[in-house]
Amino acid sequence: MRWTPRRSPRPLLFVLALLLLIYAAWGLYHNYPDFSTLRSEPASLRLPPPAANP
Incomplete structure (x- = not known):
């Protein structure tokens, strides 16, 4: 008998x-x-964008 997978x-x-x-x-x-959304780094470690006013 042949074994059938x-x-x-x-x-x-x-x-x-x-x-x-x-x-x-x-x-x-x-x-x-x-x-x-796949990101390469955690959201908590991402730096915020720079402020517009100096």
């Missing part, structure tokens, strides 16, 4: 859930206002 969707769902968890934790660690 029959893969269950459980490992794929586990990997997708793990990736989503890592993505959410990474977004919360960098405290983004929303996860759709």
Whole structure:
């Protein structure tokens, strides 16, 4: 009898859930206002724009 690879969707769902968890934790660690905008540095460490008046 030939062994036919029959893969269950459980490992794929586990990997997708793990990736989503890592993505959410990474977004919360960098405290983004929303996860759709990817920035290279945290919003709290970004310098404010310079003042207009001297």
